Amino acid sequence: MSVTRTVATWTTAVLAAATLASCAESERDDEGGSGSGDDGTFVFGAAGAPEMFDPFYATDGETFRITRQMFEGLLGIEPGSAEVVPELATEWTPNEDGTEWTFTLRDDVTFHDGEPFNAEAVCYNFERMFDQNEAGQTAGEYWGYVMGAFSNDAENSLYQGCEATDEFEAVISISGPTSGFPTMLTLESLSMQSPKALEEGDANGIAAEGEGFSFPAYADAPVGTGPFTFGEYDEANGSITLARNDDYWGEAAQVSEVVFRVIPDESTRRQELEAGSINGYDLPNPVDWAGLEEDGNSVEVRDPFxxxxxxxxxxxxxxxxxxxxxxxxxxxxxxxxxxxxxxxxxxxxxxxxxxxxxxxxxxxxxxxxxxxxxxxxxxxxxxxxxxxxxxxxxxxxxxxxxxxxxxxxxxxxxxxxxxxxxxxxxxxxxxxxxxxxxxxxxxxxxxxxxxxxxxxxxxxxxxxxxxxxxxxxxxxxxxxxxxxxxxxxxxxxxxxxxxxxxxxxxxxxxxxxxxxxxxxxxxxxSPPALVVGPGVEGVIPSPLTAEEFDTVSVGGE
Known part of the structure; x- marks a missing residue:
């Protein structure tokens, strides 16, 4: 939720360190396009229902757990750690005073709707997030927290503009250096989304409704660049289905589908795991950890953060x-x-x-x-x-x-x-x-x-x-x-x-x-855990509780 800023001196040493750190390539990049996964389905028991599926307006972990599988940002987090790594940007370099950051983008990425990912798409996304109506400014609280303000109060915003200086080079201007930039670009809320889909789905057409919001059509049909695409939301049965993105720029997901089943009660989630109707769930009751392990499940404990x-x-x-x-x-x-x-x-x-x-x-x-x-x-x-x-x-x-x-x-x-x-x-x-x-x-x-x-x-x-x-x-x-x-x-x-x-x-x-x-x-x-059943491999527990399921495979016992 929040990071704001004022101007301070930017040292040459810090610039050099930032530039060097940004040049590391992700493992996903090295293995781009390889593998086709298998035909299995990974079924995960979710503790709550999603708000909707546009990560920009999301504020809760249950929504982000789903959108994280479909969307990517300019920067990512190394699985199992809090370390920043390249994602849709391969390099990022600041100017001398830290007010302009040049991002070199991947040149082999398309959105799920086939639209190209490029610098124009990056700037479209930032301007879309910046230019919100009154309801959008309330709902898009992560932007408000990290950027400080929206377009109607531009002088108090960290974000000052985006320019596509080449097809795969974007320059983002900020009002002054802050410890949070560019790390904040790893936030799920600041993920890149298809400009065409955003426009056609009236993505910014959010309105206040009672004590909540009425979301536009796009929020039910999101389009990102990630290893999974949106399938369907069966709200009556509390089931969300994602399908493998076979055109993904990186290594293909190991399963053909991920299904999230909303099961609010923790004891019921355990029963469903024992019955084999789900393959895993988050936050097992600590008193059950030993019993779950004894039954052949794997309890993955995260570091407390x-x-x-x-x-x-x-x-x-x-x-x-x-x-x-x-x-x-x-x-x-x-x-x-x-x-x-x-x-x-x-x-x-x-x-x-x-x-x-x-x-x-x-x-x-x-x-x-x-x-x-x-x-x-x-x-x-x-x-x-x-x-x-x-x-x-x-x-x-x-x-x-x-x-x-x-x-x-x-x-x-x-x-x-x-x-x-x-x-x-x-x-x-x-x-x-x-x-x-x-x-x-x-x-x-x-x-x-x-x-x-x-x-x-x-x-x-x-x-x-x-x-x-x-x-x-x-x-x-x-x-x-x-x-x-x-x-x-x-x-x-x-x-x-x-x-x-x-x-x-x-x-x-x-x-x-x-x-x-x-x-x-x-x-x-508290050190939270997640649990997966027999035959499930490839889950990498995250201290940020930000697991990605493209590495998960589901086999027999």
Whole structure:
């Protein structure tokens, strides 16, 4: 969700490093066009239904899991890591001040509809994403977070233009250097799509509808460049079918079809795997890992790259503006017990809003102590004894940081009630109102459980996502006296070119967030897993939970 920017000095050394790094070729490039795969079908049990299929407007992992198989960006992520590698661009080179980036493109790529991929298509895509109506600016939140603004506020946008300087060379101009560019081009939302299909499907014809959106025809018939093409969505039966792209520029997918079956209940997903009606599913309950392995399945555990947090919304409940109230809530939570009873082995209590593998993590911060007496004392000092929280959790979903939302919610609710806080229970399905209710203006819940899996290795991608956009975040920081200062500090830190300096700046911001502001309450980091049945090979677990299924094969037991 967020990365913004200001101008800073761009050193020759950084330019040289960026240029050298960009010249590496991907394995997919080396093996382009080889192999024809087999005729098998890989059936995956999805935890939730997709929003739609245009990745630009998508915001949730269940949608991205599907679109990731069909779309590609200028840059990609090396499977199994967070390392940036070439994808549709083979090289990328900045100018001296880091405001223009020249991308050399692959010259052997076509979209699924047969249209050529070239520099004109790249610029069409960027201008399409930049030029959104009011509804599109709200729905296209990843662009807003990473680019800062759309065409109606161009002077505040990181993106400043795109020029096709040759058939396979595009130059993208930005307002100033930032740690997030060009890495942000690995985001699924910024994937390349067929200009012809976008135009014919009125792709930007999005409209507000109630508390959500009405999407144009294109959102149900997407066209990318990836190893799979869109087949059909049987919404009644919760089934999405993708077909192998036999004209793919890289190595052909190993199976002829990938089918996603929407199965919200985790225990039902396990039963379907045991029955052989699906070949795998994400986020198996940690208590089931050993049993799944004993039954001949493979549990693939990812490295933790996420955060579960308790969001607090002072716009919905003004009592939450008081730091003592927020501190009291934090002291009331027995997070160590929650980690031990609800999360898998390897999970840890969080001290801040990012994992310790990200530069900018502050090693000096200690976890808030579980101290119900201190919580009661702080509530009394704040005059908030017996306060009521409208506290929400999502249904019909399992997330990498949240294996069982209801059980996590119940544990937290019990802790809150133990210190005298009255809890009003609210709930909604993940894509059936919950996310909209959290992100609305203002959000409908006083408190809610949510989390984030990093898109790429960047401090700003975590804390900038949450607090970098003052007017558009789920924590209501625009009504807090320090909200603007925090957003400004994040942008300034993100623009520091020297990595050590930038890391130190983010460490100090993390200290301020936890000791002075406490806009929300980090809970834990968790190593999520996925499981595949006997005979399934080629799954490469991703710390970003961004698995690609073109390498998967399905054989016998």
């Amino acid at each position: 996420n955060i579960l947090y308790l969001g607090l919304n002072p716009e919905a409940n003004p009592q939450l503006k008081d730091l003592k109230v927020r501190q009291a809530i934090y002291h009331a939570l027995n997070r160590e017990q929650l980690v031990q009873t609800q999360l898998p082995e390897g999970a840890a209590v969080a001290t801040q809003f990012m994992p310790d593998t990200v530069s900018g993590y502050n090693t000096e911060l200690e976890p808030y102590a579980y101290d119900p007496d201190e919580a009661k004392r702080l509530l009394a000092e704040a005059g908030a004894e017996g306060m009521t929280l409208n506290f929400a959790y999502p249904t019909e979903v399992t997330r990498p940081y949240m294996p069982d939302p209801q059980k996590i919610y119940e544990a937290l609710r019990t802790d809150l009630e133990a210190v005298g806080i009255k809890v009003k229970v609210s709930t909604a399905s993940w894509n059936g109102g919950y996310l909209d209710n959290v992100s609305g203006e203002p959000g409908k819940y006083d408190a809610y459980i949510l989390g984030w899996t990093g898109d790429y290795d960047s401090a700003y991608n975590f804390i900038g996502t949450f607090f970098g956009n003052l007017k558009d975040n789920d924590f209501g920081t625009d009504v807090m006296p320090w909200g603007k200062q925090l957003a400004d500090d994040l942008k300034a830190a993100d623009a520091i070119v020297d990595e050590d300096e930038r890391g130190a700046a983010f460490e100090e911001i993390n200290r301020q967030i936890m000791e002075e502001y406490l806009p929300g309450l980090p809970i834990s980091h």
